[in-house]
Amino acid sequence: MRIISCDLFKLLWVDGSIRTKVRACMLIALVGYFIATVSSFYSNSQQAARLASLQTIHFPLARLSEETLNIFRTQLSKYEDAFLTGEAEQVLQANKLSSQIMLLLMEMEEVAAGDPSFFFENALIDDLGERYEQFYRLAAEVYLDTQSIETSLEMQKTIQFLGNLQTGLLQDLIKLNQHLGQNVEQIIQKERQYAQLNTIFLGLLFLLVLLSATFISRCFANRQLIQPLGRIQQMVVDFARTRKISPPPPGSENDEINQLATSFWEMTQELEQTMVSRDYVDNIIKHMSSCLMVLSAELTLSKINDNTRELLGYGEEELLGEEISRFISADTAELFQSRGVERLARGQDVSNLEIGLLTKERREITVLFSASVMRNAEGQIDAVICVANNITERKKTEEVLRKIEIERALAKTAALAAIGELTSSIAHEMRNPLSSIKMNAKMIQRMVEGRDATVAELAEISSQQSLRLEKMLNDLLSYGKPLTLQISRTTTSALLNGALTAVRQEIVAKEVNIEVVDQTDQRSLLLDLELMTQALSNLILNAVQWSPAGETVKITARFIEEEYASRLLFEIRDKGPGINPEKIRRLFQPFFTTRQGGTGLGLATVRKIVEYHGGTVSAENLPEGGALFQLTIPPQMPAGPGDDQQIT
């Protein structure tokens, strides 16, 4: 059965278009219909042929036989009457019937000769004709005169012979009549049965043809249409579930379904090469350590990851569709509106915005909020991708560290203050003797001038050393004093101009070039302009002093984005000999100097001023030679912007 089915499938395989396949289905149905129609036609024509034989042979024979029998009975009756009564008239009447009977027998013989199957009947009719001819010739003669019947034994025997003859004829005619009648009845009965059988046969045949056509059409359609479409459906399902898709079997170029499957497979292959699977993306989102929120253009939550749900404590259905502003704490709402929402509305990204998110329990969680705009093909805002990192713990840690740092700074400041006070006290105490020494040295120098050159030179050296010691004491007094910051609003250019003006003479004297690169866009700064100018000028002066004549000192100012905020960075590069690496660590310590005649308080004062501004200062050697000093300060001191304040 399976082999037959396979052969059938091979036979039914149509390598062509859908139209050809549909036509093939219709052809199968039409062939079935044709077979049923031909069978019905053949059956009906056979029945018509049998009914025609019944009409032209069986019925006429039966009718003629019946008529012959009736006439013969009438004839016999008349002969009998004539025999019993001696009426010659009856004999004459009977004799007239003989020709009719002979004609009927001839007609029967002629009809029966038309059908070879009536051979037996034809022979019987022929025999009846011969016997009847013998009978009627003898009867016509004998029955005319039977007066001597009782006396003539010969006549009695003749009559007896006639009697036997007519009895035989009568019996044979009756048998023939019954036979032909039964024959007609049998044929009618047979036709009835045949009609019933034919009806059943045609019904079964139609059913068989219908089932066969349906089966073949189903097999054909299944193999040619359903299976290929099912393969495509499976390919689509597999593709949707990111399963491996097998290539479709090779087919005809005219087969649209195969072409569709091939095109789909090719498309999936291209997509596999160019697209990241959805599972992969979902996996990334799921395993993100940050909170991911996708906002609609109206800034409502349209998608979130598990971390966001867990952080806020809401169910997904409670979050989706809600405006994000609902979850921003009141303290940071204004910041979020100004630096978040408004930037996003302008299509700008938001990065590292420190805001507070409110959980379901109304607990505030500090997060670093970043967002970027996703646009559609028309350039319209399609969605906003937001990432929030919980920095609550880090803020706590930073707060602790900041407190420790403050405590350390306070302790250091207190120590420095104590040292400063001591140093100021000593310096102050040394000032008067030093002034006396300086005045005496000047007087000695004036007294011996022109008389004793050696003493004059020694007096000159004592005077200069006294001046140097006085400057050192002044610097020491200055360093030892605590600073009071006079915060004001300024710009980088003002700061740089002030610093350069302060060291202009040194620059000219050393014949060093200054190159200034200001990349701060004149952003507003809040700091102590005088002190910061002093710190910056110290660094520039240091660079100028170590630079050979004709070289360039490059000063760069720009903002840098650190983890939580931006800072202002000054870089001063010189082409000097660089710094001894072993001494870099001590470079900003008080009284440490590498320059002949230096007090060791210049860079220490720079660090003091910078640290008072919350900044840092560092130094390093450049690979190409020379030294690099970096000074970073927050662009705005923590005090409220716009108002000048004093910070001690």
Added chain:
Amino acid sequence: MRKPIYILALIAIFLLGQDWSARAAEYIIVVHKDNPVQRLGIEEARNIFLGKQLRWPDNSSITLVMNTNDDIHEKFTRELLEKSPVQLSVYWKKILYSGSGILPLAVRDDEAAKSYVALHRHAISYIDKNSLDHQVKKVAIE
């Protein structure tokens, strides 16, 4: 005057009530002396004379001899065969016409009947009772 009428009536009644059979012809059935048959049932005798039984018990063919003596023939046909002589004649003609048999032999009187029976061993006939003699043997009818 009335008495003689009554008397005549009584005489007439008497005469009408008398058995005249002794005086009328009375038939008997006779066969050849050597025929072993001694008696016949009425139905058997009727079948033989109507041509329905054609053979004796020894399977020999029965030869019928019809005695056409008017009195005997009429008495025989009416009493035994329960037909009139004409009906019997038509009966035998129909048999003849149908070819199933021929007419039985007819003799004119008892003597001819006896003679024929005496000469033919398988013949059977009927004669007047008074005509019985040694030539033939009477067969009793039961």
